[in-house]
Structures are given as structure tokens and as C-alpha cells.
Amino acid sequence: MAGRSTRVRLVLSVAAALVIVVPLAWLWQASLVGKSYSVTDMGYLDYGGGPAGSHDHGPQGRSVSDIVVSDARKADVRVDLVAAQQNLNIGGRSVPGYTLNGTSPGPTITAHGGQLVEVHLRNASVTAGIALHWHGVDVPAAMDGVAGVTQDEVPIGGEFTYRFVANQIGTYWYHSHQVSNEQVIGGLFGTLVVLPKSAGRDSVDVVAAAHSYTGMKTINGVAGDLKVPAKRGDQVRVRVINTDNGPIESWADTPFKVLAIDGYAVNGPTEVTDRSVTITAGGRADLGVTMPSDGRAVRVQVSKGTAVILGAGDPASPPQPATALDLLSYGNPTALPFDPAQANRRFDYSIGRRPGFVRGIPGLWWSINGHLYPDVPMYVVREGDIVIMHIDNHSGQLHPMHLHGHHAVVLARNGIAATGSPWWIDSLNVLEGETYDIAFVASNPGIWLDHCHHLGHAAQGMVAHLMYEGVTTPYRVGGTAGNRPE
Amino acid sequence: MRTAYRVLAFAIAALVAVQAAAIGYAVFAQLSWIENGGTIDKASIESAPGTSAYIFHALDGGVVLLLALALLVISFFAKIPQGVRWAVIVLVCTIVQIALGTLSHMLSAIGAVHGAVALVLFGVAVMAAMRARKPAPVAEEPVTADVA
Numbered sequence: 306m307a308g309r310s311t312r313v314r315l316v317l318s319v320a321a322a323l324v325i326v327v328p329l330a331w332l333w334q335a336s337l338v339g340k341s342y343s344v345t346d347m348g349y350l351d352y353g354g355g356p357a358g359s360h361d362h363g364p365q366g367r368s369v370s371d372i373v374v375s376d377a378r379k380a381d382v383r384v385d386l387v388a389a390q391q392n393l394n395i396g397g398r399s400v401p402g403y404t405l406n407g408t409s410p411g412p413t414i415t416a417h418g419g420q421l422v423e424v425h426l427r428n429a430s431v432t433a434g435i436a437l438h439w440h441g442v443d444v445p446a447a448m449d450g451v452a453g454v455t456q457d458e459v460p461i462g463g464e465f466t467y468r469f470v471a472n473q474i475g476t477y478w479y480h481s482h483q484v485s486n487e488q489v490i491g492g493l494f495g496t497l498v499v500l501p502k503s504a505g506r507d508s509v510d511v512v513a514a515a516h517s518y519t520g521m522k523t524i525n526g527v528a529g530d531l532k533v534p535a536k537r538g539d540q541v542r543v544r545v546i547n548t549d550n551g552p553i554e555s556w557a558d559t560p561f562k563v564l565a566i567d568g569y570a571v572n573g574p575t576e577v578t579d580r581s582v583t584i585t586a587g588g589r590a591d592l593g594v595t596m597p598s599d600g601r602a603v604r605v606q607v608s609k610g611t612a613v614i615l616g617a618g619d620p621a622s623p624p625q626p627a628t629a630l631d632l633l634s635y636g637n638p639t640a641l642p643f644d645p646a647q648a649n650r651r652f653d654y655s656i657g658r659r660p661g662f663v664r665g666i667p668g669l670w671w672s673i674n675g676h677l678y679p680d681v682p683m684y685v686v687r688e689g690d691i692v693i694m695h696i697d698n699h700s701g702q703l704h705p706m707h708l709h710g711h712h713a714v715v716l717a718r719n720g721i722a723a724t725g726s727p728w729w730i731d732s733l734n735v736l737e738g739e740t741y742d743i744a745f746v747a748s749n750p751g752i753w754l755d756h757c758h759h760l761g762h763a764a765q766g767m768v769a770h771l772m773y774e775g776v777t778t779p780y781r782v783g784g785t786a787g788n789r790p791e
Numbered sequence: 792m793r794t795a796y797r798v799l800a801f802a803i804a805a806l807v808a809v810q811a812a813a814i815g816y817a818v819f820a821q822l823s824w825i826e827n828g829g830t831i832d833k834a835s836i837e838s839a840p841g842t843s844a845y846i847f848h849a850l851d852g853g854v855v856l857l858l859a860l861a862l863l864v865i866s867f868f869a870k871i872p873q874g875v876r877w878a879v880i881v882l883v884c885t886i887v888q889i890a891l892g893t894l895s896h897m898l899s900a901i902g903a904v905h906g907a908v909a910l911v912l913f914g915v916a917v918m919a920a921m922r923a924r925k926p927a928p929v930a931e932e933p934v935t936a937d938v939a
Contacts, residue, residue, distance in 0.1 A: 318867035325864055490838050520839030522830055551833030586834070610830030668853045669893065701896050703833075761837060 336662035338679050341784030344454055344770050345752065345777065351674075351682040353650035355690060366777040369455050369752050372446035374468045380423035382416045382471075386437070386495075388459075388481075389429045393492060395518040396528030402518060403431060403481075403493035409526050410548070411495030413512050414479075416471040418502045424467040424479075426459060434458030434787060435493065437467060438482035440587055441568050441731045442497065443710050444469040446751025446776070451709070452483035453780050453788030454752055454770075459483075460787075471499040473712075475568025476544040476589040478514065484789050486760040492518060492526070494548050499568075507542040507593070509535045509615070514546040515553055515584075515607050522610045535603075535615040539596040543605050543613050547584040550759045552705065552734050553608035554581040557594060558623035561605070565591035566632060569712060569729035573637030580630040585734035586705035587758035633718050636726025645716055645744040648693040652684050654755070654769070656735070658700040663766045671700060671757070671767040678766025684755065686747040687774045696733070697740040704762065707732045708771065709753040713745035732758055747771075752778050754790070764791040792869040793923050796878075799862045800920035803881060806855050807913045810848055817844035852889055859885040862919070869923065877919035884912040 338347075350357075386405045393402040393409050405411025416422050428435050436458050438450035448467050452458040459465045480494035496512050511533050513524050524531040535541055542564060547553050562574040563582055567589055574593070584590045594603055594615065602618030612622065657672040664678075673681045686692055694713070698704055708731060715728040718741050735741060750773040757767035768791060782788050820841030821831060831839050859882040866878035888908050895902035 321867050322864045325860055329860070515834065517835035517838050520824060520829060520831065520835055520842075522835050547834065549834035550837040551835075553832070553834045608834060609832045666853075667857055668850060669889075701893070759837075 333662045333665055333667075335680070336677065337665050339783070341781045342679070343778060343781050345683070345772060347679040348676065348681040348683050348769075350685050351652060352685050353652040353692065355650040355685075355687070357685075366775050367750070369446045369776055369778045369780075372751055372776075373448065374421065374445055374470060378421055380468065381420035382414065382422045384412070384414050384422070384424045386411060386424055386426045387429050388426065388431050388435050388493065390431045393518060393526075395521050395523060395526070398519075398521070400519045400521075402491040403488055405493065405495055409492030409494075409518075410514050410516065411479075413496045413498060415498050415500065417500050418474050419470065419472060421468065421470050425464065426467065427464045428459045428461050430461060431488070431493070432461065433484045433488070433789070434460045434463070435481045435488065436465070436483040436790075437479050438485075438709070439467070439469065439477065439479050439497065440707075441475075441477040441589065441712075442469060442471070442473065443712065443749050446710065446749070446753070449709055449751065449753065450479075450482050451754055451790050453782035453786070453790045454754065454778055455780065457780055457786040458788050471497075473568055474499050474501050475565055475570070476512075476546060476591055477568055478546050478548060478589070480548065482790050485791055486764040489548065489760055490550070492516065496544075496546055498544065508539040509533065509541040511541065511543045511613055511615075512546070513543055513605075513607050513613050514548055515611060516548045522608065524607055524611050524613065530612045530614050532614045534617075535596050537596050537598050537600045539615075541594045541596060541603075541615055543592045543594065544589065545584055545592060545607055546589045547586055550586050550761055552583050552585045552588075552703070554583055554625060554629060555590060555592060555605065555607055556581040556623065556626055557592065557603060557605045558620055559594055559597060559603045562593040563590055563630065563632075563635065564593040565589075567712070567729060567731045571636045572639045572726035574726070575636070577630055579626050580628055581626045583629045583734055585732050585758070587707050588705065588730070588732035588734070632725065632728050633715065633721065633723050634725045635728075638723075638725060639727060641714060641727055643691055643744075643746050645691065645693060645714075648691040648744060650684075650686055650690050650692045650747075652682070652692065652694045654694055654696045654706070656696070656698045656700045656704055656757075656767070658702075671762055671765060673767070673769050678768065681766075681769045684769065684771045685774060686771060688747055688750050690747040691744065692747055693742060693744045695740065695742050696735055698735045698737055701737055703734060703736045704767070705732055705758040706735055706755070707758040708745070708755045710749045710751055711745045711747075711753065711771075713743040716742040716744050747773065750776055752776055760791065792865060793871060796862065796865050796869040796871055796874060797920050797923035799858055799865060800877075800881065800916050800923065803855055803858050803862065803885075804913050804916035804920065806851060806858070807909055807916065810851055810855070811909060813844040813848045813851065817841040817848070820844070852892060856885050856889060871923050874919070874922060877915065877922055880915050881912070881919055884908065884915055888912055
């Protein structure tokens with residue numbers, strides 16, 4: 306009897322232990338991604354109700370590396386960039402970081418609409434390698450600068466040439482998309498301004514890239530306020546670029562207009578007085594100020610703690626407005642270049658958070674449509690499709706969602722339709738509990754990241770992709786090239 | 792098995808202490824940053840001093856959960872009087888603690904409960920470890936009793 310009860314007890318113990326261990330072990334092994342993998346093999350295909358077609362990896366498939374601007378066309382703007390890993394001097398402190406041509410941020414690249422920009426990148430000393438992504442510019446797929454998806458990382462001594470036509474007028478930036486979380490925080494980025502071909506120029510044009518280096522807030526890499534000469538009556542455009550991982554609020558002590566969001570002009574902007582403008586991580590806002598006729602200086606607060614001072618003087622910090630400008634109803638509506646009602650693909654991008662394993666590591670992870678990385682949706686489209694994406698966030702935190710290679714227009718937030726100027730975005734601030742409906746035309750074949758631009762969240766697996774039918778990639782994440790896009 | 796149970800239970804208690812230490816460090820690192828003129832907002836918090844300790848705290852919480860699960864598995868074989876019961880108490884406490892920590896982002900007051908429950912978790916982990924120290928009483932050995 307005794308032997309039997311001991312045996313029963315042992316069997317029960319083993320069974321109970323297996324009930325705990327087996328599901329955990331299964332979940333753990335399912336989360337492993339292998340030493341190297343193609344993003345096109347990740348997760349599951351989501352056709353958004355459109356035709357499944359032939360997802361062709363065969364000889365008819367087009368490689369992402371072939372989608373380029375013709376070599377025959379000569380460059381109008383040529384820039385050489387040399388990347389290095391070195392200490393930076395920020396506000397009198399030496400902090401580890403990265404530079405482009407010896408500075409962080411790197412140089413501002415200026416082009417005029419329609420010009421071909423050619424950037425020759427060389428890696429002098431960045432150990433982990435680099436790749437440059439043109440944030441907000443709908444470049445040809447091979448030029449998107451994502452290591453392991455559109456190119457291999459550029460190792461020390463390596464080179465890569467980016468070529469794209471700057472068709473979109475506006476404010477953009479470029480940053481590393483190799484180990485991006487670490488490298489962008491460390492300063493591996495720069496700004497890109499595309500001016501109109503002619504006329505319409507502002508009398509004063511200011512680039513203000515906001516970045517925090519080891520917690521120190523800066524504008525264009527310098528701690529403290531940025532002073533810019535301006536005289537009465539000047540039309541000033543302040544291009545605020547948020548290169549951090551979280552949103553900033555910008556406001557001014559003088560009425561201002563929001564001239565553009567994410568590079569795209571606002572139609573019929575009106576004067577803003579008691580509101581701040583939320584600029585999400587990776588996003589940009591062009592703020593327009595007319596210098597007062599009494600000649601006083603104007604303070605444009607770029608975020609808490611940093612400001613652009615226009616004119617002579619040192620005006621006091623204006624209190625932060627209690628509410629942010631609602632871009633859903635700002636400006637005047639105008640016709641869209643496509644009809645969202647004709648959408649033939651509808652995708653869900655539902656952001657949650659749940660316990661589980663990612664790359665074998667247990668934790669509370671971000672989920673996309675209930676799935677954890679790498680088992681996330683691969684959104685499949687065909688060139689010419691009209692796509693609606695429904696984003697909802699029930700993850701407990703805000704997420705700056707960034708779609709590569711495309712600009713989308715906001716149709717509705719929390720089910721309430723947009724009534725203002727068409728609100729074009731490449732980076733969208735999605736708060737906890739919010740839903741957004743955005744629409745875009747699939748007009749730029751390639752394989753594009755659709756991810757959270759809190760780059761720490763991206764490194765934790767908040768990355769999905771938009772793939773055009775028939776487009777393949779020869780590049781792999783991991784492997785001998787050491788591609789680590791996030 | 793008995794030793795493994797004891798080591799795991801003490802390890803859980805030790806990691807709970809490390810959790811408290813991480814938060815203590817993070818709070819004062821950020822307070823002193825602000826007192827010395829620094830600014831912290833959503834945009835700059837990622838690279839601000841002390842934030843790495845918060846990130847560590849979140850990861851370490853996951854490790855405690857794994858150890859608590861391991862403690863329960865081991866308890867089935869360790870033949871410690873009420874060992875399974877105490878392992879379950881430790882596990883439930885850990886799950887409650889993680890849930891409270893997660894919910895604190897929505898309601899700060901829950902954060903206060905999260906801080907207090909840490910002491911409870913520390914206590915039950917030590918209690919579990921103590922149980923494994925004593926040799927099993929004779930009454931727990933039915934084999935001996937049956938033979939007699």
C-alpha cells in the first residue's frame with residue numbers, strides 16, 4: 306500500500322510539473338527566431354480582405370534591391386557622410402555617442418523639389434555597423450536604409466550610396482536603422498529639408514531638431530536655447546523635428562500657425578494661441594510665426610526645457626497650454642488625391658500587451674493583433690491598392706506608429722471623422738485607448754516596416770511589415786552580415 | 792530537492808530586495824537630476840539617469856515569476872511539509888504583484904499597494920525557505936507509520 310501511494314504521489318507530482326513546464330517550454334521555443342531569418346518568412350500573411358493572389362518568391366518576384374532610381378540620372382545634390390563612434394560634448398559633459406561628419410546631429414541636407422539627392426555614406430568607426438533611413442521620404446525601396454530588409458549593414462570601412470528624388474517638399478530627417486534604438490539615442494541622425502523649386506520662401510527658416518543625449522535636452526545638438534536673428538515683420542518657419550522616443554509639446558508666446566505636419570502642408574492653417582502642438586516621436590511640425598511689429602523677441606518653446614528665441618532679447622518661458630491642438634479639425638478640408646471609400650484592403654493593427662516570450666526572453670511584451678514577435682502579421686498589398694488601416698491601442702502606453710515608404714491620411718480618431726485639412730502623417734501619436742483609421746495608396750513597391758518609433762519598443766518586437774505582392778528581399782536579419790534593424 | 796527549494800525561495804526574497812533597491816536608486820537619480828536643473832518628459836526619459844533601473848525592474852519582475860514557477864515544480868518532489876502550499880502562496884503573491892505593477896501605470900494609487908505587497912512577497916518567500924530548513928517531522932513519513 307505504502308509503495309503504491311508513493312508511486313501515485315510521484316505520478317501526480319510529475320504530471321503537475323509537466324502541466325507547468327510543457328506549455329512554458331513550448332511558448333519559449335516558439336518565440337525563438339534563429340540565428341538569421343528573412344522578415345518575409347516571419348509571422349503570417351494578412352491580405353486585408355483583398356486578393357491573396359500568387360505570393361511569388363520565384364523567378365518572377367522582384368528583389369527589393371532592384372527598386373532604385375535609374376543610374377542614368379545624374380545627381381543634383383551630392384553629400385558625403387562619414388559615420389563615427391566617439392564621445393560628444395553636450396552642455397559641457399562628455400557622453401558616448403555617434404557622429405556624422407564629426408557632429409551630432411549630422412549636417413542638414415537641403416534640396417529643392419524634384420532634385421535627385423545622392424548621399425555617399427562611409428562607416429569610419431561604428432562597431433555595430435550602420436544604415437541610413439530617410440524618415441518620412443517615400444524613397445525607392447532599395448534606398449530605405451533598413452539593415453536586414455533593404456540592405457546589409459555598412460561595416461567599418463564599408464560604403465553605401467543612397468539615391469532618391471526629393472519630390473516631397475517639407476521637413477524630414479535621416480537616422481540609423483541598424484541597432485537603431487542605441488544608435489539614434491546616441492545621435493546617429495541628421496535633418497533633411499526639401500524647399501519648393503521657387504518662390505514661397507520664408508524670410509527666416511530655422512531647423513530645430515529636438516534630441517535628448519543621456520537625458521540632456523538639446524536643439525541641433527546644443528544644450529540650451531537656440532537664438533536666431535529675426536526682424537519685425539519677418540515670416541519665420543521653425544521646423545521642429547522630434548528625434549526622441551516620446552512625444553514633445555511645442556508652443557509659443559505669440560500666435561503661430563502649423564504650416565506643415567510630417568512634411569505635408571496644412572491646408573488653410575489658422576492662428577493658434579492657447580494650444581500646444583503634439584509632435585510624436587519621429588514626427589515633424591513646421592510652425593509659422595510673423596515677427597511682431599513692436600520688434601520684441603519671440604519664444605517658440607520646442608519642448609519643455611528648450612526653446613528657439615527669434616530676435617534680440619530673452620523673453621520669459623510662456624506657460625504650457627493645458628490642451629494640445631486637435632489636428633483632426635485644424636485647417637480647411639480639401640479633396641484627397643484618392644477615394645478612401647474605394648479601399649480594397651482593410652487591415653487591423655491592434656496594439657496590446659501580454660505576458661509571454663520574445664526571442665526566448667520572458668516578459669510582458671507588446672502584441673500586434675494579439676500575437677507576439679515574430680508571429681506578427683505581414684500586411685500584403687498589390688501596387689495601386691487603396692488601403693485602410695485601423696489602429697487601436699489597448700496596451701497601457703502611447704505608441705508613435707511609423708509606416709515606411711508611404712504617407713497616410715487620417716480619416717478618423719475614436720470613430721470621429723476628420724473635419725479639418727487633410728492630415729497626412731508618416732508618424733502618428735496613438736494614445737492608450739485611442740483608435741485611428743488611416744488610409745493610403747499602395748504606390749511604392751517594396752517591403753516596408755510598419756513599427757513603433759519608440760525605438761526601444763521596436764527592439765522589443767513592435768515591428769510588422771507591409772509587403773507588396775511579388776517583392777522579395779535577399780537580405781536577412783542576423784546572420785553573417787550582423788543585421789539588427791532595431 | 793529540499794536544498795533546491797530552499798535556495799530558490801531565498802533567491803526570490805533576495806530578488807525582491809533587489810527590486811526595491813532598483814526603485815530606490817531610480818527615484819533618487821531622477822530627483823537629483825531634476826533638482827540640478829535637468830528636465831524629464833516623455834521624450835527624454837528614455838536616456839535620462841535612473842531609467843535603466845526602471846527597465847531592469849520590469850525585467851527582474853519576470854525573473855521572479857519564473858523562479859516562483861520553478862519553486863512550485865520543485866515543491867512537488869521536495870517532500871517539505873506544506874512545501875507545495877507555500878510555493879503556491881509565493882506564486883500567487885508574485886502574480887498579484889506583477890498585476891499591481893502593471894495596473895499602477897493607469898492608477899498611481901495602486902503603485903502604493905504594489906510597494907507594500909513587495910514586503911508580503913519577501914516575507915512569504917522567506918517563510919517558504921524556512922520550512923525547507925527543518926528536517927521533515929516523523930508524522931510526514933507515512934511509510935514509517937505503516938510499517939510500525
